[in-house]
Amino acid sequence: MDILTDWLTDVIVFILLAAVMDALLPSNSFQQYAKIAVGLLLLFVMLQPLWKIFSVDAEQELTKWADGVMTNEQASVITVDKQSSLENSRELFILKSSEQQMKELVQEEVEQAFQRKIVEVDIKVSSWENSFPESIEHIDVYVASLSAGETMKPVEEVAIQSQEQEEEGLENKIASFLSQKWNISEEQLNIHMVEEGDSLE
Structure with a gap:
């Protein structure tokens, strides 16, 4: 939930900054290039959550999952051993x-x-x-x-x-x-x- 809130905040702030820049830039060919650059930056900001997902260390996450499974299995074994005892x-x-x-x-x-x-x-x-x-x-x-x-x-x-x-x-x-x-x-x-x-x- 925190990630989604941060992402929406970044997008809104960037759109506001882009609007201010668009208003300040003169109406000429340079403004067109500026809009293209701003559009690319906006696209990058909007795709940030995907970058975070793909940048996750898969090996680390797999290790955490395996540790969790092992802990559960060990707890089950301990319970069975106690009951058997x-x-x-x-x-x-x-x-x-x-x-x-x-x-x-x-x-x-x-x-x-x-x-x-x-x-x-x-x-x-x-x-x-x-x-x-x-x-x-x-x-x-x-x-x-x-x-x-x-x-x-x-x-x-x-x-x-x-x-x-x-x-x-x-x-x-x-x-x-x-x-x-x-x-x-x-x-x-x-x-x-x-x-x-x-x-x-």
């Missing part, structure tokens, strides 16, 4: 809370029935829906023997496996027990017998 944090919290609750739900019964304790529960989720697990791929359960001070007397009503039972058979029994308690198929349960202090990786 929040979703991952929420999923991790839900997963860890579920693992802890599942462990606490059966810990005492596992100790009484099998003289074993659950060291860790690791849930592997195959897909998520709105930050909630939609389907579980499998659950790794790490089980260790009770120490001497932790050994508990078995409850009569609960089926107990003897200390001489093979480890594989014990794993199957624990898997069957947890399958009923957690309402999940045995095929999705992986029981790992570990020693206290072993790495669970």
Whole structure:
């Protein structure tokens, strides 16, 4: 808008000056040349906006445009990263809370029935829906023997496996027990017998 105002001002001022010059010049052949010169100058003044447009540094303007596009894309990437980070944090919290609750739900019964304790529960989720697990791929359960001070007397009503039972058979029994308690198929349960202090990786 400022450019248009300046341009109109220049044109009006030039026309006024041309009119004054035309009035002051004598009526002879020189006046004709003067009018031609004034006409050319007026044409130049009127075309000034076009000169400004064509004199724009195209490379500089392209660089500014590219910088603007990059800034917008970077802002979008940052927003997506933040959203993804929040979703991952929420999923991790839900997963860890579920693992802890599942462990606490059966810990005492596992100790009484099998003289074993659950060291860790690791849930592997195959897909998520709105930050909630939609389907579980499998659950790794790490089980260790009770120490001497932790050994508990078995409850009569609960089926107990003897200390001489093979480890594989014990794993199957624990898997069957947890399958009923957690309402999940045995095929999705992986029981790992570990020693206290072993790495669970």
